[in-house]
Each structure stands twice: as structure tokens, then as C-alpha cells.
Amino acid sequence: MGATKILMDSTHFNEIRSIIRSRSVAWDALARSEELSEIDASTAKALESILVKKNIGDGLSSSNNAHSGFKVNGKTLIPLIHLLSTSDNEDCKKSVQNLIAELLSSDKYGDDTVKFFQEDPKQLEQLFDVSLKGDFQTVLISGFNVVSLLVQNGLHNVKLVEKLLKNNNLINILQNIEQMDTCYVCIRLLQELAVIPEYRDVIWLHEKKFMPTLFKILQRATDSQLATRIVATNSNHLGIQLQYHSLLLIWLLTFNPVFANELVQKYLSDFLDLLKLVKITIKEKVSRLCISIILQCCSTRVKQHKKVIKQLLLLGNALPTVQSLSERKYSDEELRQDISNLKEILENEYQELTSFDEYSSELKSGRLEWSPVHKSEKFWRENAVRLNEKNYELLKILTKLLEVSDDPQVLAVAAHDVGEYVRHYPRGKRVIEQLGGKQLVMNHMHHEDQQVRYNALLAVQKLMVHNWE
Secondary structure, eight states: OOOOOOOOOOHHHHHHHHHHHHSOOOHHHHHHTTSSOHHHHHHHHHHHIIIIIHHHSSOHHHHHHHTTTOOOSHHHHHHHHHHHHHOOOHHHHHHHHHHHHHHHHOTTTHHHHHHHHHHOTHHHHHHHHTOSOSSHHHHHHHHHHHHHHHTSTTOOOHHHHHHHHTOHHHHHHHHOTTSHHHHHHHHHHHHHHHTSGGGHHHHHHTGGGTHHHHHHHHHHHHOGGGHHHHHHHHHOHHHHHHHHHHHHHHHHHTTSHHHHHHHHHHSHHHHHTHHHHHHHOOOHHHHHHHHHHHHHHTSTTSTTHHHHHHHHHHTSOHHHHHHHHHTSOOSOHHHHHHHHHHHHHHHHHHHHHTSHHHHHHHHHHTOOOOOHHHHOHHHHHHHGGGGGHHHHHHHHHHHHHHHHOOOHHHHHHHHHHHHHHHHHOTTHHHHHHHTTHHHHHHHGGGOSSHHHHHHHHHHHHHHHOOOOO
């Protein structure tokens, strides 16, 4: 099986390499001045004539014939690594890193180049130690070389991936999204590493260095204040590719249920915005990844998946959005199926959110929020009387919250629920009064929070209404 090749689809990256190719290095002069050893200089010069000059010169066929017996082995690569570790000439080092990139990208020499490192993995560590230094061009090209080797069978090295994630030269380029061209190359390299399952733990360990940047890229596409940029991003190849590979990196990491859970907890609003991106993007491949990430975070393998689904429903208003998406005519069958699966998950959870068991557990937790159950006419019509069960157990908890809680949301919801209870079960007014609930509700009519005042006032009105029975 041949070596894995990273297809760096970046015009900017290819232009950088093309400019370096076109600059001739005076290898003989550097050797004469003893700035380089003779063997290092002659190896680099020979490689340049094989890999570079034939591409930009005229005599293509004669060049090929002259070097038809050339093989990549230790005699080729060890002098290049030695040159990188001993030379102070930045242009010279950049050129050599580019020659290594040429070898790794070559259909003819790529497999042998990788094989050399596979047979002597220590050489990868040597190469790493002299890489990711210098100007941004050298950092990008040497980063490409190192990652191209780290993804190969027999060359997986978690310690080197950790070192790479601690390299500020690379991370600074990645974080600078104003320079989209170079940011993109770094994200692509990180995404290629994330394809390897054994690297994902160490990548997630350093998520603070790249996750905010990924979400910033996605946020630019969904920010309504940047409407003009949305159009540009949707029509701009680099913008779309930047979104796509950012999402691909996130998606690969969410295969781990622990990371999926942490992602939602740490970046909740960004996670919820993935549905916004699906609504506005014209690229199905972007939509497919957004929906896949959401599904992985809602998977039963994720410890708090119920909480994630609830957050999508309550904070992300996901159900109507997904309903609308399910009516679109997507050409991608997998995307249509994923949207259908997500819709089913959301609908099932919504049914549970409006069930008596859900209400009971929420009330007993003491953390009331405006979940669907509180506003459901059907729920109160069918279940108001059930608050009387077990000697008014739930009703006692509800009135107690009005007394002891200092959370405005809890007080507002509790006051609202007292009002709904007596509206649908008028005989309960006497019970509420006996439990001290009426006075507690009245006490909150002058609360400093507007929502608490409003719901307390409505509840008092419902308590005061006389029903002729």
C-alpha cells in the first residue's frame, strides 16, 4: 500500500512553493565559503535539478533521462536534515524544506521518501526538531512535511503531535483568521492529524488554542450584521473550504463522546448556531457536517445527551428549524436522512418535556426553567389535579420554592404554575391558601424583577377569580 498524500488544495500555499522553486540557490558558492558542507550542498543541488529544474526548464525529457536511476534513500535525506540543523541561512533552509515537500508530494519519489522515515523513525524526530521555525512560509512548508509523515502508518507519534500543538509559530498563524489563506493551511494540517484516532486525545487537550478560532470562522458566516460577507463567503471557494474543514475537524473530534459532551458545555451558543449555518449555507457538504456534529452530540453514547437535546429545543428553537429543513429538496440522501433522524430525536424529547414525569423531576430539582411543559395548555388540563397526589407533595414543593428561592426565573415559573394549577383545578385555591401559597405569591407582586412581578400578578388574578360551580 502506498503512502498517504495530503492534498493541500490551497492556491496560496502552492504559490508560495512555486516562488521558492523559481529562486535559484547558489549551492556551490555556499559550499566553497564553507557555509554548508560539500555533501549537504551537492545533495540539495542534485535534488533541485531533479525535482525543480525539470519543472521550470525546457529540457524535460533529457532531464528525466539523466536522473532515471535516482533513488530516494538515506544518502538523499540525511544530508538535507543535517543541512537544516547546521545552516544559519534562512533562504537555504526554506529551499530545503520545499525540496522535502517536493519529495513527499511526488508520485515518483513519495513512497520511497516515506519508507525511509518508516525504516528509521528517529529521523522524523530529527526533522521535527529543525522544523516549524523561521518565517511563516518556512513554518507552513515544514508543518506540511511533518504532518505528511505523522499521518503515515508506522510513523504515528503522539508526543510530536503534542509538540506541534505547543508550537506558537504554527498556532499564531492558525489563530489569525484575517489572513485566511495561511489560517486555512494550518486548519487543514490539524484536521489531517485528527483523522488518526490516536491523536484525538492530545488534540482535544489543546482545544482552547483552536476551537474558538474554528467557531469564529463559522460565526462570520452566520452573523446577520455581516450580511454582505455571507454572500461573499457562500460564493468564495476559500471561505467555503475554511468552513468545511473547520467543521470536519470538529466532527472528527466529536466521535469521542466525552469530547462531544465537553464541546456543548464549553461552546453552547456556538453549537446552537450550527443550525443557523445550515439555514443560510448553499453548500450541502457544510450542512451535512453541521447536522452530523449535532447528531453525534445527541447520541446516547454522550453522557448528558438528554441535556443537549433539551438545550437544542429550549435555547436553540431547534424543532421548527429542523421541520423547515426537512421540507427542503436536498440532493444528498444521507443529509436528508440525518435531518429526519434529528427531527425524530427532537420530537421524542419534546413529548417527554411536556410529560408529567418531566414536570415532576424538574420541580423536585428546584431548578425551574421555561421548558415547554409550563406553557402547555394540554399538560395543565390533563395533569393539574395530579399535583394533589401523595398528600400534595408537588404542590408543597412548588409553594416552598416561592418562599426559599432567590432565583428570579425560578420564582417567575413557580408563580406561573400556581396560577395554572388553580385555573385548571379551581378547588385547589383553598389548598394553596392553606399552604401559604397565596400570600407568598402576593409578596412577589413588588419584586424587583419584571418577569417575577408579571407572573405573580397573573397568578393572584387567577386565585381571586370566583368560579361558580
